[in-house]
Amino acid sequence: MKVLTREIKKILLIYPNFITRSITDNITIPPLGLETIAACVLDLVDVKIIDAKVRNLTVRDILNEIAQYQPDIIGISCSFTIGINYSLKIAKEAKTQKNRIILGGWHPNFVPTELLQNNFVDIIVRGEGEITFREIIEGKEIEEIKGISYKKAGNIINNPDRPLITDLDTLPYPARQLREKGTHYQIFQLPVDAVESSRGCPYKCTFCNIHLFYRGKYRTKSAERVVNELKIIYNQKGRTNVLITDDNFTANMNRVEKICDLITKNGIKLDLMCQSRLDVIRKNPKIIEKMAEAGFWSFFVGIESFNQRSLDYINKKVQLRDIIQSIKILHQNSIVVVGSMLVGANLEEKREDTDVMIKIVKKIGIDFPIYSIMTPLPGTKFREILIDKGYLLSENWSQYNFTTAVNRLKYLSKPELEYLLFRAYYKGYFNRSWKNTIIRLIKKRGFSLILQTNVFKVLREGLDFLNNIRRIKDGLEDGSILKEDKTQTFQI
Template identity: 30%
Template sequence: MYLHNQELRKQIEFLLTVSKENYMRVLLINASNDTDTKDTFATFPNGLLFLAAVLENNGHEVKIYDTSVDDRHPDDFVAFDPKIVGFSVLTGPYIANALAQSERFKKLLPEAKIVWGNVHSSLTPGQVINESCVDYVIVGAGEQTLLELVEHLEDGFDNLEQIKGLVYKKGDQVLTNEPRPFIVNLDELPDPAWHLINVKKYWAISLNTSRGCPFHCSFCYNGPYHQGYRGEFSVDRIVGQITTLQKNFGVKYLRFLEDNFTANRKRLRAFCQVLIDKKIKLKWDCEARADLSESDIALMARAGCVAVGLGVETGSQRLLSFLEKDVDLARIEKTFWTLLAYKIKPNLYIMEALPSETIEDFNMTQQFLKRLDYPSYIYRRFVPSPGTRLFDYCVDRGHFKPPVTPIQWADFSARAPFEINLSEVPTPLIDNALADYAQTYTWRRLRFTLRHNPSYFKDVVLHPREFIRALVRLFKCSSLHTTPIMNIRSSISGFHLQQNETAINPT
């Protein structure tokens, strides 16, 4: 009997050793917008957390390196010896960082394969794969594609043509495989691998409960990227993830950081009702289309919603139609004031220097903001996204030459010095408006809050430490970034978020 058990033990140990050797070590990297400084308002790397969860569930070992917040350096991962180094890359200055990091890892780990994914890589795969430091590009949703790539490389298989959604090199050839369909039922995915990051490094915890958008704005990346696709988590899964975050990380405030949280009104109502019925104590904010009904807004307020981001873009109805927003200014204004009436803070997104924008359109936007009493809004210069109809419109009219290499895209971002004026409005007028916005934002915001949400200052009195922290972040990030506009908005309007987040951001 003893010999039999001893032999069985040896067999098990052998199988475990073989199995462990077959694991792949994967390093997933979130490329930040700045290689030299940390991002005070870095967003949660939800995409990487889903990728990591799928890989871990299939027996692979994963580490996440978020250059936005991480104090580690590429050299610190040499001992981990990953066989695959994957980068999540967006359009803009993130590209310069991703290229530099890719080249660095190629030198440190010559045997490792470099993989790029996310929106920019998916929209310009031919340009990305031509970089000598990139071995593979994943187009579209990456969970299954990356898993199949890892397992093919693990087993030493060469038949990569079977992997949908993959672009790769074979000798001098660039091969593009069949597209991979997006995941419609996101419940098929595991919960994000939150244990792989230090949540205290992020100014807010966020969830992605949906992907894609059913609308077709001409300037939005969703058109060429998702092409009308919409995938969602069920209400049960969302509530389950919230419960896990509250239990494991003490979450009291949550951001639904996705393109349009309210697109499915039936799901929105069911979600809010569950929070109310189960008495789940949670403050949250989301992005929404500016056509919410009063009944939905009332339900959101009861369920703990305290802020909503609205993609308004312009105060000109002509430009709204040109952008194919399919909403009118009257409806936007009604939604704005209704949100305020229910103590939900509306945060507006406004763009200037839009293609075809005239001085009349520009003045309409200024008047629109004045009618709303200068609320909380992000005011930025329009930057065209690759593959969109508005990008093609600008190229066709000779406004700029389209980039032909990844590094040339580094300036195409609100966080980069994109200085091309695509409108008919004189550049000094736009620059003055943006400068005035940045310089007077704090005063206007305080004035608006005094008039429309005086209870905010009760929070200041009750939570002075968190308010001071918000001000410190404001001045700190103003010295770190070249675009203080977005940081000012985040610091001041984010105070309510911070004072509800003390459980995960202790001093």
């Protein structure tokens, strides 16, 4: 059986415009996953990518473009759990007798049977999609395609997993040429492009499903391949911001050092951002210096908690001293720290734990703290524990936005978890000094920060964010945040 009996000529790939009700709604990153899949089949078919998020498209807008393009296959990306219902809405409206609907990404990977219950979903791609998607387009018999789930004669069939790609250097460069003209990818109005240099994570935090998606494997592209892609961006755009999208860019610091050496050798002048663990920073201060010299100006670090018991509970494999010393090393190199912290990081967490977190964040000077409620994503050990304890309160995926509590803990209710989240945000952005952060920004970026930024949009979004924080303050004072029917009126 083939996916389609006729020849496949047109493919449409969609990145949905789902809303998280958080600060990340103001960030748009290029959909490298879809662009790489597109690059794998451009020699076979015509491909169009609709990035509904960066273009701020509605479902109706997307459907109009589908009607004009008339694709044979529609692939919808859904890596974020909160976006699955939005993706399904698009799929339902777009489905016809003539096309096939394929879903892929982290969330579908963990719940393929659930999603295939919908008669408008034809195939789920599990795991990496590049080779799988090409085999679908080539017309291979569906029973022979590894890494997919589908329906046959009313039954759901899960084909064997596809082996992970051994050599990531064999992947083509993302098809950036398919981006809609005039699109503006940005992080807080700073123009940004993106590069993937590795996949997976060698660690196994209990709240995270990344290592599960990649089956516990961590694979990298060669330093030469990574730097060549950076060089292409630099030659095309000049100095701009580039986000290394890896979940853990610094897992192999020898490779990081080689990348930095090649960036310097090739005269590449880019403003680079990455995600990193903290323990490797403490162990490799000299390489952090090289990173700063090579253009790295901002690190997103997963701190999660300042309670060692919580760190151990989530299997973070990091010590409190690693966190404190690593932040100090980053600041010594004028690197701006965006730190992620979790409210509710262990089953027995209490209000006092969040109070301690707020005080330490202020003391060590996290430049931009990002707070989330630890959320039981599908496939995670944390979710299994909550279900076993009877603490899971909601299976509505649309609530899994990291600011809405979908569970309770032993000592904290759903409203209390949300209250603590809002309180942390208020204390983290109002009750603090911005002096050192501003000095770091000026020292590291200077006037280029202003020249690259849409200042008016930054001011508008900043004022909106501060206004929401003010509303949080009012809710804290009058107690309305603790009322369960009020919590959803707040947006961070």
